[in-house]
Amino acid sequence: MRCAGDNVQPTLHDAVLRQARMRLIEHGDCPADGIDARLARSWQRSLAAGLSPLDRVADSEHANAIDLRRILTRNHELLAHSRPVMDYLFDQVRGSEGMVILADQRGTLMRTLGHPDFLNKAQRVALTSGASWLEQHRGTNAIGTALAELEGVEIHGAEHFFERNAFLSCTAAPIVSARGELLGILDISGDQRSDHPHTLGLVNMAARMIENSLMLDASRCQTRLHLHPQREGIGTVAEGIVTLSDDGWIVGANRNGLAFLKLATRALGAVQLTHAMDVRLSDLLSRPLRSPDQPRLVRLCDGTELYVLVQVAQGALQIALPALVMPKLDDALTQLDTGDVRWRSVTDKVRRVLDKPIPLLIQGESGVGKELFARAVHDSGPRRSKPFVAINCAAVPENLIEAELFGYAPGAFTGARREGSPGRLREAHGGTLFLDEVGDMPLAMQARLLRVLQEREVSPLGGGSAVAVDFGLICATHCKLREATELGRFRSDLYYRLNGLTVQLPALRERTDFAALTQRLLAGLNPQRNIHVAPALLARLSAYAWPGNVRQYANALRTASAMLEPHELCIDWAHLSDDLQEDLAVQAAPTAPQTRAAMLSTAAEPSQNLSQLSRTAICQALDGSGGNMSQAARRLGISRQTLYRKLAALK
Numbered sequence: 001m002r003c004a005g006d007n008v009q010p011t012l013h014d015a016v017l018r019q020a021r022m023r024l025i026e027h028g029d030c031p032a033d034g035i036d037a038r039l040a041r042s043w044q045r046s047l048a049a050g051l052s053p054l055d056r057v058a059d060s061e062h063a064n065a066i067d068l069r070r071i072l073t074r075n076h077e078l079l080a081h082s083r084p085v086m087d088y089l090f091d092q093v094r095g096s097e098g099m100v101i102l103a104d105q106r107g108t109l110m111r112t113l114g115h116p117d118f119l120n121k122a123q124r125v126a127l128t129s130g131a132s133w134l135e136q137h138r139g140t141n142a143i144g145t146a147l148a149e150l151e152g153v154e155i156h157g158a159e160h161f162f163e164r165n166a167f168l169s170c171t172a173a174p175i176v177s178a179r180g181e182l183l184g185i186l187d188i189s190g191d192q193r194s195d196h197p198h199t200l201g202l203v204n205m206a207a208r209m210i211e212n213s214l215m216l217d218a219s220r221c222q223t224r225l226h227l228h229p230q231r232e233g234i235g236t237v238a239e240g241i242v243t244l245s246d247d248g249w250i251v252g253a254n255r256n257g258l259a260f261l262k263l264a265t266r267a268l269g270a271v272q273l274t275h276a277m278d279v280r281l282s283d284l285l286s287r288p289l290r291s292p293d294q295p296r297l298v299r300l301c302d303g304t305e306l307y308v309l310v311q312v313a314q315g316a317l318q319i320a321l322p323a324l325v326m327p328k329l330d331d332a333l334t335q336l337d338t339g340d341v342r343w344r345s346v347t348d349k350v351r352r353v354l355d356k357p358i359p360l361l362i363q364g365e366s367g368v369g370k371e372l373f374a375r376a377v378h379d380s381g382p383r384r385s386k387p388f389v390a391i392n393c394a395a396v397p398e399n400l401i402e403a404e405l406f407g408y409a410p411g412a413f414t415g416a417r418r419e420g421s422p423g424r425l426r427e428a429h430g431g432t433l434f435l436d437e438v439g440d441m442p443l444a445m446q447a448r449l450l451r452v453l454q455e456r457e458v459s460p461l462g463g464g465s466a467v468a469v470d471f472g473l474i475c476a477t478h479c480k481l482r483e484a485t486e487l488g489r490f491r492s493d494l495y496y497r498l499n500g501l502t503v504q505l506p507a508l509r510e511r512t513d514f515a516a517l518t519q520r521l522l523a524g525l526n527p528q529r530n531i532h533v534a535p536a537l538l539a540r541l542s543a544y545a546w547p548g549n550v551r552q553y554a555n556a557l558r559t560a561s562a563m564l565e566p567h568e569l570c571i572d573w574a575h576l577s578d579d580l581q582e583d584l585a586v587q588a589a590p591t592a593p594q595t596r597a598a599m600l601s602t603a604a605e606p607s608q609n610l611s612q613l614s615r616t617a618i619c620q621a622l623d624g625s626g627g628n629m630s631q632a633a634r635r636l637g638i639s640r641q642t643l644y645r646k647l648a649a650l651k
């Protein structure tokens with residue numbers, strides 16, 4: 001077995017391998033020494049999955065046509081960017097009767113290109129679209145083992161766990177996104193007699209080409225840095241690529257980008273470029289205006305020199321070059337933007353209507369920040385010096401909402417203030433009226449509101465002359481208002497009046513800026529202290545579903561911050577409340593480090609319900625601690641008593 005980064009070494013000596021294999025078949029165990037450590041780990045994982053070298057694989061490990069179509073649709077971008085590279089790769093291996101394979105992040109084969117002579121043999125061992133090549137289904141194999149080890153691997157002949165795969169020689173490399181998420185696996189397989197020592201290098205390079213192509217496509221509207229220690233390295237497959245948010249955070253990078261800047265994946269979204277490079281952002285971004293296409297020499301903070309070619313996005317110019325281009329755009333909307341793609345696209349749309357009399361309808365689950373966003377819209381627009389009046393339509397009792405909104409004349413009803421009330425709509429005059437949970441407004445009130453919006457004047461309850469009002473209108477709802485109109489719960493004429501521009505804020509579990517958002521929340525909660533979350537915990541938090549969205553997460557961080565000793569700056573398991581610890585523990589504890597996307601997609605698998613996930617996590621923790629209950633409980637982050645309780649519930 002050879003792995004990425006290894007010097008090309010001779011494969012395992014045949015005799016040692018044969019002996020180890022005999023032991024595997026005859027005694028069902030794997031020798032601790034003599035064979036490559038990664039191979040031993042993989043054989044052990046295969047044994048732990050209950051496989052035996054002479055097994056046949058169940059047909060159920062093959063996606064049906066509908067599932068396969070779903071997988072292909074979900075991965076259409078990966079497939080599109082892989083296609084030219086796979087075709088090129090196939091040209092290179094055509095002579096050696098091999099095949100080129102693309103699998104998704106769960107090891108399901110999505111596209112195979114093969115020599116007709118070899119395809120027949122491949123079909124017999126299910127090297128065909130739809131088949132799962134996860135280690136737990138097919139034992140040690142390049143695709144499954146590359147997924148488990150998250151690096152490029154070669155598996156030759158008898159190194160395969162299943163006897164029936166021993167005629168194969170396979171080489172696979174992971175493909176990861178600019179945010180470090182595992183996207184899929186690229187593989188070259190062939191007859192083991194035609195194995196070539198350079199295949200691992202070829203597959204690794206092809207995977208890098210696919211990653212770069214995906215990244216360049218996805219970052220068309222972002223500021224991008226192309227880096228290399230040599231000027232001529234820029235533009236080659238060996239270049240580093242880094243993307244920046246408009247205010248200078250490093251939000252994406254290919255592997256070489258991270259390596260050149262000496263950063264780990266967890267730095268994405270959490271580190272400003274100026275912390276990695278000894279350069280001012282405005283200086284770096286102004287240079288391309290003067291001399292486009294000219295790389296410049298830049299020093300990292302440790303003195304290392306790199307050539308950098310900058311491709312500037314429009315927004316970044318606005319942020320970084322106030323004097324050169326336009327006034328500084330550091331408003332409330334910018335401050336809320338921590339790099340999530342959907343959040344940013346909502347912000348961009350809203351900016352276009354900021355100074356226009358177009359009502360805004362904000363949709364999103366409870367706690368995603370709809371009111372915060374509405375306030376930021378107000379604070380960033382031309383009405384910012386006038387009042388922002390927020391009314392929660394679900395919270396005001398139905399019999400009071402009319403008086404609350406429209407005001408009333410003196411003595412209009414029993415219990416009313418003697419001097420009357422102007423009502424919240426008039427309070428909002430000149431500024432912005434924010435109607436939260438507008439979908440919960442009683443139908444009678446909807447008719448009155450519609451009249452006010454049409455006539456632009458308010459008549460107080462109990463008489464008095466109508467008063468002209470002028471306000472910007474922002475509404476928010478956690479339900480889809482269009483559906484409420486179809487059910488007759490919301491007037492469609494009012495819906496069309498409110499719905500000038502409708503935007504949907506993403507749920508926390510869908511956001512791609514978890515690390516940056518965490519830093520922003522922590523900075524807001526603890527302005528005097530530079531508190532951060534331990535990287536392993538951050539990965540678990542980012543994989544959690546957060547049903548209460550940012551509200552729930554901000555509260556969890558507030559509590560955890562309060563648990564820190566005065567000298568502590570790092571939030572870890574021990575600082576979380578017990579219920580959150582338990583919630584995090586029941587989400588699957590992966591055997592290999594997985595990324596947020598991989599974990600989310602595992603969580604989204606309908607066949608894996610919560611109790612199955614809980615069972616998996618507990619079994620893995622017990623396995624990993626050799627049955628030691630205290631150790632397993634610590635791994636899961638729960639008490640020993642809770643572990644006993646959960647085990648009893650599983651029986």
Ligand SMILES: Nc1ncnc2c1ncn2[C@@H]1O[C@H](COP(=O)(O)OP(=O)(O)OP(=O)(O)O)[C@@H](O)[C@H]1O
Binds near residue numbers: 368369
């Ligand atoms: N991007 C963010 N940065 C900082 N805090 C946030 C962010 N988003 C939400 N919050 C915090 O989360 C909490 C909920 O936000 P908000 O009230 O705006 O959500 P909402 O979507 O209007 O919720 P609901 O639908 O339940 O009214 C607030 O305490 C807010 O400060």
